[in-house]
Amino acid sequence: MPGYDITEPRLRCVLPFAAAPAEVRLLRRATATQLAQWGLPTATDEAELVVTELATNVVRHVGEGASATLVLERRGGRLRVEVHDKSRTVPALRPTGCDEECGRGLHLLASLAADWGTVLTATGKAVWCEVEVGMAQECRRVERAVEVLEAYQDADGVSAVQGRPRQAVLEESAVELIADLLHWTAARGLDPDDFLDRAQMHYEAEAA
Numbered sequence: 001m002p003g004y005d006i007t008e009p010r011l012r013c014v015l016p017f018a019a020a021p022a023e024v025r026l027l028r029r030a031t032a033t034q035l036a037q038w039g040l041p042t043a044t045d046e047a048e049l050v051v052t053e054l055a056t057n058v059v060r061h062v063g064e065g066a067s068a069t070l071v072l073e074r075r076g077g078r079l080r081v082e083v084h085d086k087s088r089t090v091p092a093l094r095p096t097g098c099d100e101e102c103g104r105g106l107h108l109l110a111s112l113a114a115d116w117g118t119v120l121t122a123t124g125k126a127v128w129c130e131v132e133v134g135m136a137q138e139c140r141r142v143e144r145a146v147e148v149l150e151a152y153q154d155a156d157g158v159s160a161v162q163g164r165p166r167q168a169v170l171e172e173s174a175v176e177l178i179a180d181l182l183h184w185t186a187a188r189g190l191d192p193d194d195f196l197d198r199a200q201m202h203y204e205a206e207a208a
Contacts, residue, residue, distance in 0.1 A: 011038050011074035019058040019066040019085075027051050027070055034072055035079070041205065043079050043133045046112050047072075050129045053109055054083040057127070062087045078114060078130045086124035149173045 013034050017023045028048045035044050051070065058068045062085050071082040109116050109129050116129040149170050182192040 013072040015070040015072075017055070017068055017070060019055070019062060019068055020064050021056075021059065024052060024055045024059065027055050031070075031072060031081075038074055040074070040079065040133050043131060046131045047079055047081060049112060050081045050109060050131060051083075054081065054127055054129065057091065058083060058085050061089070061091070074133070075130070077133060079133050080128060080130045082126050082128040084121060084124065084126045088120060088124055090118045090120070090125060091127065145174075146170065149177065152177050 015027065015030055017027060028051055031047050031051050032044050035041060035047060055068070055070065058066060062068070066085060066087075068083055068085040071080075071084070073080040073082070112131060113129045114132050116127075118125055118127045150173075152173050182195065185192050185195045
């Protein structure tokens with residue numbers, strides 16, 4: 001998968017590939033390597049998920065062996081990920097209850113992305129997705145944590161008592177959620193301490 005970088009006016013990397021599961025794995029690795037070179041390691045997890053979904057959609061809906069191209073581009077506070085293929089069939093969001101073949105992956109993209117869309121090109125189409133990097137990504141992580149904690153409150157029956165600060169309720173939910181996650185790791189034969197250490201290392205890398 002040859003590629004090239006353009007440093008002016010913005011960082012850009014182009015990676016042609018043939019649609020296949022093995023190529024999807026290589027694209028993830030290439031994405032992580034490229035983001036490390038650009039000094040954007042904290043965006044790697046989300047970018048790899050986006051690349052996986054977009055490239056896998058080409059394999060499923062255009063066909064194995066189809067020619068496609070991955071484009072990574074740093075635009076200010078966002079990382080833009082594009083996948084170009086030769087099909088002019090534009091994907092669309094379907095109801096969340098549908099099966100995997102009818103676009104459930106697009107809901108994942110919509111939840112991860114700051115923005116996303118599709119555009120017809122001279123040779124087919126491009127599906128693009130933008131994720132936040134830097135401070136904007138940190139703010140988005142905080143917002144996402146609040147959303148998860150509020151949903152956890154509802155699922156666990158934790159609710160704000162009249163006169164009780166919302167912050168205190170969120171903190172209690174955070175402790176309960178972390179405890180549940182530790183039980184989840186132990187139930188799967190993992191080391192809860194190692195799990196916490198890995199989370200701490202991930203947080204410190206992003207905070208730095």
